[in-house]
Amino acid sequence: MFDGGKIWTLLLIFLALMLFPLWYQKGDAVPAPEPELTAAAKEAGKCVESKEFMTTQHMKMLDQWRMEVVRDGERYYTSTDGKTYDKSLQLTCMECHSNKSKFCDKCHEYAGVDPFCWDCHIAPKESE
């Protein structure tokens, strides 16, 4: 093979550059974010459903709520423990989780999702 040395060297340099994002970030993966609870949320102790359910299913639940409220006019949600809640992102969810930037945004940014809730719905004013 002619110029084998040059080819292999350049190939190695090329690969090293192409895989730069992989080897540069190696070993220091960004830790999963911990959404912060407000004092009100901590005091309540429990969301409308269990923590596990809310973490994995909140988007589906909100989607279902919005369908039921807007399209069927069913405004109240009875949770599995029998409590009744107003199906409202702005009034029910954000009442406890009034720290959007430290609660909602933290995970959404990490996961790279950009829900368009806040194009219309108004997030509570955060102090600081």
Added chain:
Amino acid sequence: MGIDRRKFLKIAGVSAMLGISGKAGFELLAPGDVEASVKDIPLTTANKWGMVVDMHKMTDTVLEKCQNACHTIHNVPDWNNPRIEIKWNWSETYEHVFSEREHEYLDEHLLEKNIFVACNHCDNPPCCRVCPTRATFKRDDGIVVMDPHRCIGCRFCMAACPFGARSFNYGDPRKAPAEYNPDFPTNPDYPTRTKGVVEKCNFCAERLAKGQLPACVEAANMQEADTIIFGDLSDHSSNVRRALREHYTIRRKPELGTGPNIYYIV
């Protein structure tokens, strides 16, 4: 709970045989539970909401109050530009509102009068028929509502509505000029809309659900009782039906067959 699947099926079967279902079925399973869970929840319902506007009592000040009340509660921005303005309720001269009834010898008071107009929540709404995504639809209680989540901004509904009751968000309402909207959004409990969706009067569906009257009705009646009468048109003994019996009333463009549900006492 205290009831397993087998027992549930047994009771359900027996109830179905006896013709007991729905609430009665629940009563059998868990007496008092249904009442307990929906108690204290105000929910006003009707089969067909309607409005009667008494034009003798409707002055320009009242009109302004109605619009202010509505637009404040629903975060309607003021663009200060009639080309892109957004209005849920507004006022219009007699000849524009009742163009087919206007003639040159009409009583001057009537001709010069500004009339309260809003979405008519038609029986047969052309806006809903043309909406390709069913973003606008008629609820069981007669209210024609917008689901902005579904609106794609095609504006077919605006072309279809013969009353001009719909407005399009040409810009993000939150970017409306601050000098005309000093404390926008005015109601933090109600969402704004976003650029590219159509909006209109919703007969205050969110207030009705809480047992409150629509904002314009409340504002108008604060000035003088029964300026706008709001109630269930399907109920023979309701306030609106009484007003319709006692007065001669007209509607906007009834010849189009859309069946408007705002009546005017002239």
